Amino acid sequence: MLTLFRNLFSPPRHMILLLLATWIGLTLAEKRTERYGVSKEDLNNITYYGLIAFVIGGRLSFVLQNLPAFIKSPLGIFSINPDIFDPPGGLAAAIIAAVIYGQRRGLQLWNTLDSVTPFFAVLSIGIGLSHLAAGTAFGMETDVVWGIDLWNATRHPTQIYEIAASLLIFGLVWLQKQNPHPGVLFLTYAALTAVTQLIIQAFRGDSTLILNGLRQGQIIAWVALAVIFILLEHQMGDGNEG
Amino acid sequence: MSKIQRIILYLLVLITGAAWIGISADTMTTTGKTSAPQAGFAAPDFTLRTSVGEEYKLSKLKGNAVLVNLWATWCPPCRAEMPAIEKMYQEYKDQGLVVLAINMTYQDDPASIPPFIEEYGLNFPVLLDETGAVGAAYQLRSLPSSYFINRTGVIQEVVIGGPMSEALLRTRIEQILK
Numbered sequence: 198m199l200t201l202f203r204n205l206f207s208p209p210r211h212m213i214l215l216l217l218a219t220w221i222g223l224t225l226a227e228k229r230t231e232r233y234g235v236s237k238e239d240l241n242n243i244t245y246y247g248l249i250a251f252v253i254g255g256r257l258s259f260v261l262q263n264l265p266a267f268i269k270s271p272l273g274i275f276s277i278n279p280d281i282f283d284p285p286g287g288l289a290a291a292i293i294a295a296v297i298y299g300q301r302r303g304l305q306l307w308n309t310l311d312s313v314t315p316f317f318a319v320l321s322i323g324i325g326l327s328h329l330a331a332g333t334a335f336g337m338e339t340d341v342v343w344g345i346d347l348w349n350a351t352r353h354p355t356q357i358y359e360i361a362a363s364l365l366i367f368g369l370v371w372l373q374k375q376n377p378h379p380g381v382l383f384l385t386y387a388a389l390t391a392v393t394q395l396i397i398q399a400f401r402g403d404s405t406l407i408l409n410g411l412r413q414g415q416i417i418a419w420v421a422l423a424v425i426f427i428l429l430e431h432q433m434g435d436g437n438e439g
Numbered sequence: 440m441s442k443i444q445r446i447i448l449y450l451l452v453l454i455t456g457a458a459w460i461g462i463s464a465d466t467m468t469t470t471g472k473t474s475a476p477q478a479g480f481a482a483p484d485f486t487l488r489t490s491v492g493e494e495y496k497l498s499k500l501k502g503n504a505v506l507v508n509l510w511a512t513w514c515p516p517c518r519a520e521m522p523a524i525e526k527m528y529q530e531y532k533d534q535g536l537v538v539l540a541i542n543m544t545y546q547d548d549p550a551s552i553p554p555f556i557e558e559y560g561l562n563f564p565v566l567l568d569e570t571g572a573v574g575a576a577y578q579l580r581s582l583p584s585s586y587f588i589n590r591t592g593v594i595q596e597v598v599i600g601g602p603m604s605e606a607l608l609r610t611r612i613e614q615i616l617k
Binding site: 204207208209260263266267269270271272273274276278279280281332333335348349350392395396398399403404406409410411412415416418419422423426429430433 | 442445446449452453456457459460461462463464465473474475476477479480580581598599600601602603604605606607609610613
């Protein structure tokens with residue numbers, strides 16, 4: 198079953214899973230968006246502008262970081278190869294595009310983030326599935342009975358942990374009936390995702406180690422969690438209506 | 440839940456998280472320890488011959504940066520990226536770049552390989568995987584597949600699919616030459 202899945206969606210076809218998650222996530226977010234005071238049109242526009250900025254920004258960021266190579270071969274900028282891409286650069290561009298659109302349309306930040314939360318939650322599942330298909334974000338070697346054979350060893354199925362946790366978080370987000378304060382839905386999703394990363398990173402076999410063996414991914418997740426708690430408490434504060 | 444209760448909960452989660460980070464600290468990574476066709480692992484070793492019988496063993500090339508490119512003559516993106524690979528080979532070979540273009544001969548027509556080499560003017564070694572052993576060791580799923588191996592024999596980048604542009608090749612090659 199796992200082998201069949203990995204054969205079917207082996208790179209570069211694992212991108213299909215991300216596109217599918219984007220489509221499903223956006224469709225589901227659209228169903229709930231008016232609950233948060235954001236129109237379907239604004240939700241669709243902010244998502245599409247964000248995605249376009251992600252693609253263009255990711256490519257430009259990669260090019261800028263490797264400028265001498267692209268000065269020698271400028272046509273490489275337009276190559277169809279998806280490896281010419283810098284995900285953090287793409288993310289930064291997407292955030293900038295979304296903020297600009299939101300400001301021009303006068304959208305409330307926290308309400309907008311709440312309306313996009315189902316999209317983020319489904320995208321997290323898609324990212325886990327694409328990791329499983331590509332064999333990336335792999336686990337440490339183990340002898341637990343639920344270990345999977347990957348990269349010539351039996352390993353913790355960290356990608357499956359990631360998918361299971363993302364499904365659970367999506368369920369919690371989707372079943373949320375009340376959102377008493379703007380931003381709480383999004384911040385709850387973000388906190389649960391950070392906790393998930395904090396836990397799962399411990400079983401990863403590809404962690405970047407810093408400060409005498411600490412896992413960089415866990416440190417980032419812990420700091421993010423602390424910031425999220427501060428924001429959550431701010432939004433939960435009495436009389437805060439966004 | 441009152442504000443005090445919430446703050447206690449946040450602190451408990453953060454303290455537990457910090458303890459978990461300490462408990463799960465590791466002093467080693469998988470980098471280079473085992474061999475697998477994935478970034479961060481030692482490149483799976485192989486010994487193959489060219490069509491004229493010249494033998495190449497990957498592990499004997501440690502100290503060089505190596506680009507292993509798995510390809511076939513019938514594969515359009517493989518053909519499309521060959522001129523760029525040849526150009527990069529000419530540009531970087533003096534700095535220690537070795538290109539091993541491994542033809543998946545078990546799923547190709549061996550007779551079509553020499554004319555292909557001549558047509559594209561390839562000067563790097565073209566090795567023949569007649570049994571599919573290298574394809575299996577590298578868990579080949581798509582052609583072309585390229586593995587950028589650094590001077591210590593560890594795979595630094597994997598590019599599945601193509602064609603790779605000159606600029607992409609240049610960025611990856613300069614990383615493994617460091």
